[in-house]
Amino acid sequence: MIHVTNLSKSYSGVKAVNNVSFEIAKGEIFGLLGPNGAGKSTILNMMSTVLPTDEGIIKVDDLQLNGNAKKFKQLIGVVPQEISLYEELSAYDNLVFWGNLYGIPSKELKERIHTILEMIGLLDRKKDLVKTYSGGMKRRINIAAALLHNPKVLLMDEPTVGIDPQSRNHIFEVIEALNKQGLTIIYTTHYMEEVERLCNRIAIIDSGKIIAQGTQEELKQLVPTQESIQLEFALLSENQVTQLGEKLNLRMIQRENTLTIESSVKELSQIIIACNELNLAIKDIQLQKINLETIFLSLTGKQLRD
Ligand SMILES: Nc1ncnc2c1ncn2[C@@H]1O[C@H](COP(=O)(O)OP(=O)(O)OP(=O)(O)O)[C@@H](O)[C@H]1O
Ligand SMILES: [Mg+2]
Structure with missing residues (x-):
């Protein structure tokens, strides 16, 4: 039409x-x-x-x-x-x-x-x-x-x-x-x-x-993983995010002290080990099913909202 x-x-x-x-x-x-x-x-x-x-x-x-x-x-x-x-x-x-x-x-x-x-x-x-x-x-x-x-x-x-x-x-x-x-x-x-x-x-x-x-x-279907992992930290610096990114080789985006990592539950133990190595104290972990916000993140490397 x-x-x-x-x-x-x-x-x-x-x-x-x-x-x-x-x-x-x-x-x-x-x-x-x-x-x-x-x-x-x-x-x-x-x-x-x-x-x-x-x-x-x-x-x-x-x-x-x-x-x-x-x-x-x-x-x-x-x-x-x-x-x-x-x-x-x-x-x-x-x-x-x-x-x-x-x-x-x-x-x-x-x-x-x-x-x-x-x-x-x-x-x-x-x-x-x-x-x-x-x-x-x-x-x-x-x-x-x-x-x-x-x-x-x-x-x-x-x-x-x-x-x-x-x-x-x-x-x-x-x-x-x-x-x-x-x-x-x-x-x-x-x-x-x-x-x-x-x-x-x-x-x-x-x-x-x-x-x-x-x-x-x-x-x-356009994105590689159907899940993402959200980690909340007590404190999280940009530098730490860069270091974690290098260790894990996964796409991630930071929103204040929260990090959304494009990954599935299979990578969870690897993620926790890397956080421990960087002395990053995890406050909360959530597994998220894929949604349009994570699709947007995956396609553009940006967040849909500030
Ligand atoms: N009258 C205008 N003169 C110059 N640039 C403009 C004008 N209107 C919009 N733009 C620019 O064009 C781009 C698209 O703007 P547009 O308003 O269509 O976006 P939008 O998706 O509707 O955003 P929002 O969610 O903020 O309403 C932006 O970069 C904006 O700055
Ligand atoms: Mg508008």
Whole structure:
């Protein structure tokens, strides 16, 4: 349904998006997983016609974005990374404002707002000013605004940033309900738990490039070990990490006093011996099954999050 081919975008000579291609089938939730500055918003902004492309083709079914921006906009709903609502207006009036921008006839708009508010669980609060809403409620209204014109595709840019876990769950439920109704969704995030829960297929993106894509199972096959070992120390210096790396010849990454080592339980005794030789006092050991964060680490040598 969605075809993105060889998409690129530079900002003053720096490639923010570098030759990105992916295909999404109707009814999928497709995740774009990557750290800050990976290029997620730039991709979505090009897909939503906000930013012109430098190179590449974006198509929904047979409709190509270039030259058809107006028609294209009708197919796509956008939930931007920044919440864009009028705080001094009620949720209902905000939605009327957005609906008018889309030129939706007023009777149809009224019905549509009612249906959507009911679905996102905010019908009883529709007359309250947005400034009285929690962060999670504002996010839900932001999602509602993107749905008024009944798009076929929903682009969501980190829709759970800065909200509490309970509201986050509420938003997940909304997304799952929308997807059940047949909406195709692109979801960007730097939280692996979110793509694990929501997405059928995932593209892992770093420095403007897609470094891997597929189902979670397919992505897991891309790395050598299906487990990693996490060690916590009382103290851990960079120098000690380097020495341990030389002794063990395994890939590892340090986060303060914790070290994640790409290895399986078979290497555990060898790891403990090496730590003892370096006088490193182990406080805790955990065996972790492979997950998207360790896959990201394995593919890039970096952490997904700071
Ligand atoms: N308007 C701009 N002018 C110059 N550089 C920009 C601009 N917008 C983005 N960039 C750069 O392009 C790269 C990709 O940014 P983008 O916002 O797409 O990343 P992102 O994956 O959405 O990150 P985040 O998770 O922080 O939202 C970054 O290096 C960023 O600094
Ligand atoms: Mg972004």
